[in-house]
Amino acid sequence: MKQETILLVDDEREIVDLLEIYFCNEGYRLLKASDGLEALEHLKDEMVDLIIMDVMMPHMDGFAACMKIREERNMPIIMLSARNSDMDKITGLSLGADDYVGKPFNPLELVARAKSQLRRYHRFNKDIPARINDNELVFDDLAIDTLKHEVSVGDRKVKLTPREFSILELLMRHQGQVLGMEQIYRNIWNEPFLDGGSTVMVHIRNIREKIETDPKHPRYIQTVWGVGYKLDGLS
Structure with missing residues (x-):
């Protein structure tokens, strides 16, 4: 944890x-x-x-x-x-x-x-994802197990790379909060931001391709233009 x-x-x-x-x-x-x-x-x-x-x-x-x-x-x-x-x-x-x-x-x-x-x-606090136990974070029907390093959407298992998993975990631990690209990059890569924005964008796109039914109209990871991303369901 x-x-x-x-x-x-x-x-x-x-x-x-x-x-x-x-x-x-x-x-x-x-x-x-x-x-x-x-x-x-x-x-x-x-x-x-x-x-x-x-x-x-x-x-x-x-x-x-x-x-x-x-x-x-x-x-x-x-x-x-x-x-x-x-x-x-x-x-x-x-x-x-x-x-x-x-x-x-x-x-x-x-x-x-x-x-x-x-x-x-x-x-x-509704901006924090529900925890089933110390290792599992849940948002709607999206769940990750940090101990087993597993991700599931409903009954479907999803395979993420270690970087993708870390980004999704970060967003789920701060559900509803907008995270800037620099914040995400510094927390995941642990190095100066420099030109890390494009790197973050590529990883977010890859995560969406794997967890979203329609990546062009994401249900989970929302883009806040000019700022960053947040995990927040569409109303």
Whole structure:
């Protein structure tokens, strides 16, 4: 199963270093940023499952960053702040945060809150594909088994290359979310984008040829012109 990624945004180095130990010990992948602008840069290239973000930071504070993130993303956001007034909490939650934790805090409690948000997100958010078990992802009648590396459409088995399988898995793990060509290329090929757009387009076309009944009018992988692709059924 894909390792979940947490983006930690805080300009207090001691807090970042402490939380890195706790979350890495729990098996999470951790990205770090010192302000809202740096956090937004991470989100351009990285697939993030949860954000833990301080309110008071230079350049762009947590409230402003939360508003900006909510324009395009719906992963859970936990706000951290030494400002514990009810109005601050209401402001954070009204801007799109899912939880608000006051400083100082117990790191174990924060880990528990993060786990709870991730469980709720994957279980109830309609932009995340349903999971039959830890290895299987399902979207309508399209299913992939990440352990067996198998793909099926209804009762029909589909053979994909390793690259094609990885792209489809990436789209299914971010169902409903538009992924740019550069995002897809960096995540699958793990190298600088350069002229990777044509490579992504060829692989998407090949996947459609294999999973779609009518590749020219795709049912699963939709093109968002000028942006990228998303796994989202036609209405």
